[in-house]
Amino acid sequence: MKNEIDFSVNGEAYAIVVESHHTLLRVLREQLVLTGTKNGCSEGECGACTVLFDGEPVNSCLVLGVEADGHEITTVEGLALGEKLAPVQQAMIDLGGTQCGFCTPGVLMAAHALLQRTPTPSDREIREGLVGNLCRCTGYTRIVDAVREAGRLMVNGQ
Ligand code: FES
Ligand code: FES
Numbered sequence: 001m002k003n004e005i006d007f008s009v010n011g012e013a014y015a016i017v018v019e020s021h022h023t024l025l026r027v028l029r030e031q032l033v034l035t036g037t038k039n040g041c042s043e044g045e046c047g048a049c050t051v052l053f054d055g056e057p058v059n060s061c062l063v064l065g066v067e068a069d070g071h072e073i074t075t076v077e078g079l080a081l082g083e084k085l086a087p088v089q090q091a092m093i094d095l096g097g098t099q100c101g102f103c104t105p106g107v108l109m110a111a112h113a114l115l116q117r118t119p120t121p122s123d124r125e126i127r128e129g130l131v132g133n134l135c136r137c138t139g140y141t142r143i144v145d146a147v148r149e150a151g152r153l154m155v156n157g158q
Pocket of ligand 1: 044046
């Protein structure tokens with residue numbers, strides 16, 4: 001069954017028809033060709049598919065596309081401001097928080113949401129904020145360092 005949905009993705013309004021059984025992840029990747037959001041496990045375990053749903057991080061593999069009707073979605077493609085990377089993106093590069101990069105879009109979205117709520121999180125708060133995002137490469141230390149640094153950049157208006 002098909003449904004028309006109206007929603008906003010990265011500040012742009014879309015009216016599209018989606019299959020009622022397609023996940024938001026599938027709608028974003030296959031219909032809008034926003035392939036920054038990754039499909040790791042398809043079952044809510046890895047966090048690679050994390051996007052912001054009305055500002056809150058969700059696993060887009062667990063949300064149906066039709067549920068996005070009337071809502072505001074932000075993907076990793078929407079984090080940067082034009083040519084300028086978001087602080088969390090820049091810090092992740094500068095502090096080596098990314099290796100193979102597969103988890104990185106999801107980590108960025110969860111970290112961005114955390115920093116919106118808590119601009120100067122403790123290391124424990126950072127680890128708790130990223131608890132749903134699995135990384136098989138970095139050991140997390142550099143990711144935590146990068147999120148802490150991103151908070152510092154944001155507080156200082158950089
Ligand atoms: S792909 Fe959604 S949590 Fe793994
Ligand atoms: S950088 Fe490879 S999974 Fe995180």
